[in-house]
Amino acid sequence: MNFTLHLTDMCNLRCEYCTQTRNGRRMSLDTVKRLIDLSVKNSLRTGFCFYGGEPMLEFSLIRQIIDYCKTLDHRFSFKMNTNGLLLNEETVKYLSDNNVGIGLSIDGLMQKSRKMPDGSDSLEAVSNAARLVLEYQPKAASRTVISPENVDLFYDSVLYLLDLGFKTVITTPAYGKFAAWDDEKLRRLRIGYEKVSSMYADRFGTDVRFGFPELESKILTHIRGGISNVTRCHSDLSQCSVNPEGNIYPCIQFVDRDEYIIGTAEKGFFADRVSSLILHKSPKECEGCALSDRCLNFCGCTNLIETGQIDRISPFHCEHERMLIDIADRLGESLYSKYPEKFIQVFYK
Amino acid sequence: MKIEPVRKLKKIAYPVAVASAVAVAAASMTSCNIAKNIIYNLNRNPSGSEVVIEGAVPYSQPDGGDVELMGDVPYSQPDGGDNDLRLEGETAYSEPDCDFEANGSSSDFAGVGSPAAE
Numbered sequence: 192m193n194f195t196l197h198l199t200d201m202c203n204l205r206c207e208y209c210t211q212t213r214n215g216r217r218m219s220l221d222t223v224k225r226l227i228d229l230s231v232k233n234s235l236r237t238g239f240c241f242y243g244g245e246p247m248l249e250f251s252l253i254r255q256i257i258d259y260c261k262t263l264d265h266r267f268s269f270k271m272n273t274n275g276l277l278l279n280e281e282t283v284k285y286l287s288d289n290n291v292g293i294g295l296s297i298d299g300l301m302q303k304s305r306k307m308p309d310g311s312d313s314l315e316a317v318s319n320a321a322r323l324v325l326e327y328q329p330k331a332a333s334r335t336v337i338s339p340e341n342v343d344l345f346y347d348s349v350l351y352l353l354d355l356g357f358k359t360v361i362t363t364p365a366y367g368k369f370a371a372w373d374d375e376k377l378r379r380l381r382i383g384y385e386k387v388s389s390m391y392a393d394r395f396g397t398d399v400r401f402g403f404p405e406l407e408s409k410i411l412t413h414i415r416g417g418i419s420n421v422t423r424c425h426s427d428l429s430q431c432s433v434n435p436e437g438n439i440y441p442c443i444q445f446v447d448r449d450e451y452i453i454g455t456a457e458k459g460f461f462a463d464r465v466s467s468l469i470l471h472k473s474p475k476e477c478e479g480c481a482l483s484d485r486c487l488n489f490c491g492c493t494n495l496i497e498t499g500q501i502d503r504i505s506p507f508h509c510e511h512e513r514m515l516i517d518i519a520d521r522l523g524e525s526l527y528s529k530y531p532e533k534f535i536q537v538f539y540k
Numbered sequence: 541m542k543i544e545p546v547r548k549l550k551k552i553a554y555p556v557a558v559a560s561a562v563a564v565a566a567a568s569m570t571s572c573n574i575a576k577n578i579i580y581n582l583n584r585n586p587s588g589s590e591v592v593i594e595g596a597v598p599y600s601q602p603d604g605g606d607v608e609l610m611g612d613v614p615y616s617q618p619d620g621g622d623n624d625l626r627l628e629g630e631t632a633y634s635e636p637d638c639d640f641e642a643n644g645s646s647s648d649f650a651g652v653g654s655p656a657a658e
Contacts, residue, residue: 509544
């Protein structure tokens with residue numbers, strides 16, 4: 192079983208697009224131990240993703256969790272999503288030595304949306320953290336949010352992140368009430384994707400090839416005959432989120448919404464709640480859409496923050512998915528035409 | 541911006557993959573790829589259906605030991621029960637460190653096809 196542990200709701204950044212609230216709540220080691228008991232009873236392996244708020248604020252708890260896991264005859268895997276500000280040589284070495292995969296939240300030149308609490312810029316500090324992480328984990332990926340305010344810096348930010356040393360840049364647009372996308376911003380977003388796609392094609396046959404899952408995953412939805420063969424909605428319990436008090440939710444965006452609690456660390460899963468929340472169907476408004484099977488329209492998390500309902504897609508989400516599929520297909524066709532062997536090697540293995 | 545169902549699928553000039561679990565696994569050169577391909581094919585099973593892997597998984601364990609393929613079954617059991625998959629048999633490598641990230645969410649997708657997965 193895999194759990195995303197919201198170790199704390201506190202954070203040392205003030206991102207403009209963040210929808211989380213900060214109340215000083217912290218997870219206890221006992222809560223994690225109960226989750227481990229639950230997982231050990233039900234599965235062969237337990238995966239923990241240390242999350243927050245900012246998980247490095249709870250680094251001593253992370254150490255305690257890892258130390259405890261080492262005492263058990265059970266398989267564990269660890270990863271972390273961090274803004275990097277509290278990483279240093281010692282902590283990165285410790286995390287790497289203990290096989291904790293570090294995903295670094297860094298927006299490149301768009302980082303100006305992510306201020307320090309005193310309002311100062313965070314790009315230099317996070318860039319230094321990125322260099323350190325990449326030294327120990329060369330395959331670490333950046334996790335990058337594109338906000339409508341910074342969309343014109345999207346392409347240059349990808350370039351910046353690649354120059355920093357990332358081999359894979361994972362992007363997502365900002366969703367929710369603080370992301371004011373409109374037609375003009377969407378047009379600029381498309382320009383950004385087109386430019387990244389063009390750079391991807393230019394570098395594909397070279398030794399500076401990079402990963403850009405936002406487009407690659409859409410190519411795969413065609414190759415594999417549907418999005419369910421490429422990605423899963425975490426609402427199927429493949430990666431449950433756990434809030435600091437130990438309440439279990441289907442995924443990150445459901446955390447702290449009581450109506451979506453599907454269990455607790457103490458009592459385990461509530462079978463009736465689990466079955467009622469699993470969502471694999473496309474929203475009604477997508478019926479008859481030829482792209483429905485390649486679309487993330489079933490993502491309850493995105494739908495929830497966009498429309499307030501897990502089974503209702505927003506106009507922005509629809510337009511964004513159509514845009515990605517269009518660009519990805521043209522990219523796939525170009526790569527297949529130009530580098531057929533490499534394309535098959537990369538996408539069909 | 542609007543919700544606009546696409547009525548007609550355009551022709552796409554790169555092919556769809558057609559493969560069975562065993563055929564793909566046999567063509568793979570690493571146990572990690574075998575695992576990924578089996579998981580990929582399991583993904584094609586409808587929710588709640590029984591998963592059956594027929595045929596021998598290639599690459600025998602040198603010691604003839606059991607196969608233990610770790611990873612989440614893509615479609616979880618409705619009762620929240622055992623989400624994990626165990627393949628038992630007498631062939632194939634087990635590779636505890638094999639990374640199944642390719643089956644994660646789009647935000648987690650370190651993906652087949654990206655250098656991170658290689």
